[in-house]
Amino acid sequence: MKRRLRLLALLLALSLLCGCWDNKELDEYGYVQAIAIDMINDTQIEITTHFYNPSSKMEMGNVGGTAPKGINIVTSGETFFDAMREIPAKFGRKAKWDHMRVILLGEKLAKSLNIREVLDFFSRDHEPRGTILPIITQNSAGSYLDIKPFIEQTIGQQFKRMELSGTQYSAETSSIPLYQLAIQLSSPSKTSTIPYLHIDGTEPKAIISGVALIRDGKMVGILKEQDTEAFMMLTDKYKSGVLEFPCINNVHHRIQDKESLEVLSFNSRLRPSIQGDAVHISADVAIEGTIGELRCSHLKTSKDVEHFEEAITQQVEKQIQHLLTLLQKKKLDMLGIGNQIYRRNPKLWRQLEPTWDDLLAESKFELHVDVSVLSTGMNAGTLFGTKEK
Template identity: 35%
Template sequence: MIMNRRIWICISLSALFVLTGCWDRAELPEKGFVMGIAIDKTDEGKILLTTQIYRPSQGVSAIGAKAADTAYMNVTTENDTVSRAIRDIPINLGRKAQWSHIRLIIIGEKLAREQEIYDVLHFFYRDHEPRLTISLLIAKGKADQYLKIEPLIENTTSQQLFQSAQSASSSSGKAIFTDLLKLGIQLKSEVGNALVPYLYFTDDPPTVTNVAGTALIKKGKLVGRMEPKMTENLQMLLGEYQSGMIDIPCPGPTNNSKKTEVVEIIKFQGKLQPTILTEDLLKVRVRIKLELALIELACSDIMTIEDQKKFTRNVEETIKGQIEETIDWLKQKKFDAVGLGNKVYIKNPHLWKQWKPDWDDRFARAQFDIDVKVKITNSGTSIPKTAIKK
C-alpha cells in the first residue's frame, strides 16, 4: 500500500515537468482595457475614433501619492478606416487595446447617414475579442462629445450610457435596446431595417445625456428618428414592452382636456400576426393584453364596478389610438419597423419573392386590426387590489 502511494507521488511529480506555460501571453500592464468607443466622420471623410480606456490605478498608491481622479481616459485616433484607427491606439497609449470588456459603441449622426453601419462595424464582427453583446447608440451630432462628459454614478461614461440604454428600454419603454447581435440579424433580414437607441443632450441646463427615441436604419444608413412616446407604442407592437407608465387623458368637459391620469403597466402580452387575404391584400392582427396599476387619478373616482369598467374602456381606447397613430406614422415613412415582411417571408416564401421589390408600398397599404384588453389589478396604494363597491 505504501509502495503504491510512493509510485503515484513520483508519477504526479514527473508530470509537472512536461507541463507548458503561456510563453506568448500578454501581461496586464501591456493591455489597455476598452470600455467604450465613439466613431465619427471628419469633414475630409476619415474616421475619427475616440476610445475610452479603463484606468486601473485608483485611490492612494503604496508610496502615498494620489492617483488620478477619474477611472478612465480617452484616446483619439484618426485614419481611413476603423481598423486602422484602432491599430494607431498603441501609438498614443503605449499599450495594446483589449476589446473583451467593451460595453458600448456610439456612432455619430453624420457617419450614420453617409456610410453603411455594418461596414463601419466590420472589425467588431470579425475580430475574436469583441463580444456580440456590445450595446449600440446613434448620437445626435458628434459621438465623441458624449464620452467627454463625467459619469453621474458609474466609474466610466461608457458604463453610464450602457446602463441608461438598458434602463430606458426595460423601465420606461422609451428606447429599444440593441446590441451587435441584434443589429446584425436585423440588417441581414429580408426587410433589412434596424432600430437603434438615440442619444442626445438636453437643451436646458444642466446639460445631461438622454437615451430616448429610436434611430431608424434603412439599407444600412440612418434615415430618421422616432420620438420616445412613439417608441413605447412600437415596443408594444414588437411584443417587447416590459414596464413603463402611460398618460391617460381625462374624458368629458373641455376643462379636463389638459388633465391626465397615469397608470403603470406591470404585465404585458402582445402578438402581431399577418394574414394574407389575397395576393395584393395583407391584413395584420395585433392583440395586446395589459395588467395595470393606478398611479395618479386626476378626474376619475373608481368606487364601483361600473366606474372601473368605464375607466378601463378609456385606457383601452387611449392605448389603441396611440398605437394606430404610430402605425400611421410608420406607413407615411414607408418604414417596416415591426419586421412584418420577415413574418410574411416565414409564412409564404414564394409570395414574399413577389412582394419584396415593392414591399415599402405594400407595407403602407397593409390593414391593421388592433385589439387592446386591459385589466386593473392594483390600486397603487397599500391595498393590493382596486378598492370598489360591489
Template identity: 30%
Template sequence: MQKLIKYIVASSLLFLSGCWDHAELTEYVFVQSLAIDQKKDGSIKLTTQFYKPAPKIASAGGGGESYFNLETEAKSVFDAIRDVTIHLGRKANWGHVRFIVISENVARKHYLGSVLDFFYRDHEPRLLTGVAVTEGSAADYIKEKPHVENTVSEQLNEVTKTGSKFSAKTYPANLFTIGKQLHSEVDTAYAPYLRKEKEKENSIYVDGLSIFHKGKLKTIITNKETKSLMLALNNFQFGIIGITCKGSKLQESFEITESHTNTSVEFKNDVIHYFLQPKLQASIGELECSTIETKEQLEVLHKKLEKQVNSNLKALLKQSQKKNIDIIGLGNDIYRSNPKEWQRIKKEKIPYYKDAVFHVKAEVNILNTGTDISKPFHKK
C-alpha cells in the same frame, strides 16, 4: 515504482506547450467605451475611453479619474484603432468595452454594418456591448462625468437597459441585436437615441429610438412612439400609459405591469392584413378625473385605456407607412408564416408594408388601484 512514476511525470512535461504567444498585462490598455465621428475631410475620428492603470503601491496616494480619453484619426475604424499604439505604446484590448456611441452624422452617411464591422470580426469585443446614436458629436458624450456609476460608459449601458425595462421608452441595443436585425428579411434595426441638454453639464438622456433601414439611419421616433413600438414588437415590460382628462390638461397615469402582444398575418385578395392584439395588465398610478366606485365605472376606465393604446399604436403605424419603413418587422412575420409569398413580394418589389391593412385591438385589465380610495385623492 516511485521512480517509474517520477519518470512518467517528468517525461510528460516534454509534451506540454509553453506560453509562446503570451502577452503581459503591461502590453495592453483596456477599452471602456468608444465614440465614432467623421471629420469634414471624410476621415473617421475615434475617441476611445480607457481604464487608467492603478498606480503602484509605492507611488499610491494620488486621486484623479479612473479613466482617460484618446483621439485617433484614420480612413477606417480599424486603422484608427491600431493608431492607439503610436500614442500610448500599448495595444488596445476590447474584451471589456461596455458601450459604443455613433454620431447621427455617421449613422446617416455610412452603412451601420460597415461602421461596426471590426467588432464582429475581432475575437475580443463582446456581442453584448451596448450601441447608441447621438445628436451631435459622439465624442462629447463619453467626455461627460457620470452621476452614479464610476464611468459614463457604465452609466450609458445601464440607462439604455433599465430605461427599456421600466419605461419602455427605448430599446437595449447591442452588437448582437443589431447584427441579427441587419441580417433579417426587412433589414430594420433599432438603437437608442441620446441627447444632451444645452448649457448643462452631465445632462445625457435617452430621447427615443433611432430607426435604421437598409443599414442607414432613416428616422428617429419619440419616447411615446417607442412605447407603442415595444408593444408591437412584444418587448414591452413595464411602462406608463397616460390618459388626458376630457376638457382639461390634467392626465391620469397607469403602470403597465404585464404585457403580451399576439400577432398574425392574413392574405385576402392580394391584400396583407396584419392583426395586433396587445393584452395588458395595469395598476393605477394617478387619478385626476375618474371615479371607480362601481364595476361599470371600472369597465369605462378599461375602455379608455384600450382606446388610448389603440390610438397610439395606430398613429405609429400610419406614420411609418407614410415613410414606407417596416418598423415592426411585418416582412419577417410574412417570411416565417408564408415563405413563398415573401419571395414573390421581394421578387416583384411589392410595397407590402405601405399597402398593408393593420387591425389593432388592445385588451386592458386593471388589477391594482394602489389604495382603497375610489376617486382622486385630492377630492373629498
C-alpha cells in the same frame, strides 16, 4: 535504481511542459469600456476610445480627489484598423476589446455610411462580445465620452445601464445587442432600431430615449419617446412602464388633468395576412395594471372602472395609430411584418418583395386593445384625501 529511473522520467516530463513563453503582463493592455466613431470627411473616420483607468492616485491640484476612471484616446484613419493602430503610439498600451460596454455612432456617420461596414470589425475580431450595445448619438459621438458618469465608474458603463434600464422600466428606448442587430439587418425587411443618445436641455447631460430608424444599414429617421413606447408595444418588447391618459371629460385640456396606469403585464401579437393584392394586419394588445395616479376620476362602481379602462384603451389606440401612420408614410417595415411572411411562406415573400414598400404603405391594420385594471393601489377609488360618499 528504480528510484533514479523514476526521478529521470519525472525530469524528462517536466522538460516537456510549457513555460511562460507567451505570457502577457497587465500593463501591456488598456481595457476599453466604450468607443465613439465619427465621420471626419468622405475618406476618414475618427474614433475616440474610452479606456478604464485602474489607478486611484490623486489628480494634481485636486486635493482629496482621485484620478478619473475613464481616459479618452482620439485617433483617426481611412479604416477602423488604420485608426486603431495609432492607439499604442498615443496611449502606450494595446487596446483590449473584450470588456467593452457600448459603441457610439455619430449621427452624420450613421446617415452617410452603411453601419454594417463600420461595425464589421466588432463581429469579425475574436475579442469584442456580441452583447455590446450599439447606440446612435445626436451630432458627434466623441463628445459624449467626455461626460462624467453619475454613479458608475466609467461613462461607458453608465450609458449601458441607462439603455438597459430605459428599456426595462420605462419603454422609452429599445435595447439591442450587437448580435441581434446583425440578425435584424440581414432579415428580409432589412430594418432595425438603435437607441438614440442625445443632450437633454442646455446642460451637458445625456439621456437615452427614442430610437434611430435603420433601413438597409443607414439611419433614415428617429422615433421620439411616445412613438417608441408604441413601437415597444407592437413588437411585444414592452416590459413595464406607466401609461398616461387625459381625464374623462377633460374639457379644459389641461396638462395636469391626466391620470396614469402602472403596467404590470403586457402582451401583444401581430398577425399579417395576404388577401389578393392587399396586406391585412391584425394587432392584439392586452394590458393589465394598477392605478398609478388619480386626479379627477372616482372609481366606486364596476361601471366607473369600465369607463376608466375605456379611457386608457382609447389613449393606447391613438398612440399606436400615430406610430402606424408614421411608419406607413415613410414606408418602413420596422415591425417586421415582412419577416413574418417570409418565415411562413418564403415563396410568397419573393413575389411580394419587389413592391413591398408600396404594399406596406397601403396595408390595413385592425387593432384590438384590451385593458384591465387589477387594483386601485389602495382600498379606495377616490382621489387622495377625498372622503367617499
